Amino acid sequence: MYSFKPGDPTDTLTVLAPQPSAPRAGAMVAVPATFWLDSQFRDQIDLDTLEYKTIPQMFADEVTSPEAKEYVSPDGSLFLPAGRVFRQGANENYPGVDATGWRWSHNLGARGFVTALPGKRIYVSSGAENRTYRATVQANGTLGEIQPFAERGSESAVEDSAGNVYIANGQIFVYDRSGNPAGRIDVPERPIQLVFGGPDRRTLFILGHHTLYAVRTKVPGAALTDAPMSSR
Numbered sequence: 001m002y003s004f005k006p007g008d009p010t011d012t013l014t015v016l017a018p019q020p021s022a023p024r025a026g027a028m029v030a031v032p033a034t035f036w037l038d039s040q041f042r043d044q045i046d047l048d049t050l051e052y053k054t055i056p057q058m059f060a061d062e063v064t065s066p067e068a069k070e071y072v073s074p075d076g077s078l079f080l081p082a083g084r085v086f087r088q089g090a091n092e093n094y095p096g097v098d099a100t101g102w103r104w105s106h107n108l109g110a111r112g113f114v115t116a117l118p119g120k121r122i123y124v125s126s127g128a129e130n131r132t133y134r135a136t137v138q139a140n141g142t143l144g145e146i147q148p149f150a151e152r153g154s155e156s157a158v159e160d161s162a163g164n165v166y167i168a169n170g171q172i173f174v175y176d177r178s179g180n181p182a183g184r185i186d187v188p189e190r191p192i193q194l195v196f197g198g199p200d201r202r203t204l205f206i207l208g209h210h211t212l213y214a215v216r217t218k219v220p221g222a223a224l225t226d227a228p229m230s231s232r
Helices: 056-064
Strands: 028-032 069-072 078-080 086-088 103-104 113-116 121-126 133-136 143-150 154-159 165-169 171-175 181-185 191-198 203-207 214-217
Touching: 028 121, 056 121, 056 143, 078 214, 086 171, 113 121, 113 171, 121 143, 143 165, 143 171, 154 191
Parallel strands: 028 078
Antiparallel strands: 028 113, 069 078, 086 103, 121 133, 133 143, 154 165, 165 171, 171 181, 191 203, 203 214
16 A cells, blocks of 8 residues: 655655554545455355355445554545455466465455545445445444445446435446436446546546546535535
8 A cells, every 4th residue: 555645756655554443533534435245255154054144244244344454644634444355376277367366355356445534425336236335434444324225336436416326337327315217327438436526526537447538417526525414
């Protein structure tokens, strides 16, 4: 994990070592936009009942469990929970995989991150379910008040100030605040990350694999840095 200041020379990167998790008043939390959980890396069987957890149960358990360590920005304004990194050995059947093998974690696998103050509502997806959830960021970096929002989910989801949610999943699908389909934005290539920006926050920036697109929206993006709000 590195930190850098835009505009500075490229050799001024600062390595961030994981720190023990601790209360960080006023700091924003970075959360992966997508979680992938399908029991590949952990034994999910209950030996008393011989039942396996369902994928929704795995998702809920994962996002509500605090991490022991976290990465903290140099100024203390942002932190990212440091989830466990799983490693699989090198495989001669996969050209390009070096001797250290595959490395996987929620942070490494995410196309992007959602940053918000504790108490704010965000939207994240469960990739194994292809479902988007609504949740509230907690001070310890976990998620609370988890609710299924839309039976569609993939790389990214953002909310505007009217409560509409834009979900990148092949194209951009728009839902109203109740989770009802409200529209669609077609993009020439698969969108992998969405973010509102511009002076009035009415520009939806859409990152593809090769191109950055922009669309003007009727209302601005929801602010994630002001006073906390309750979920609705």
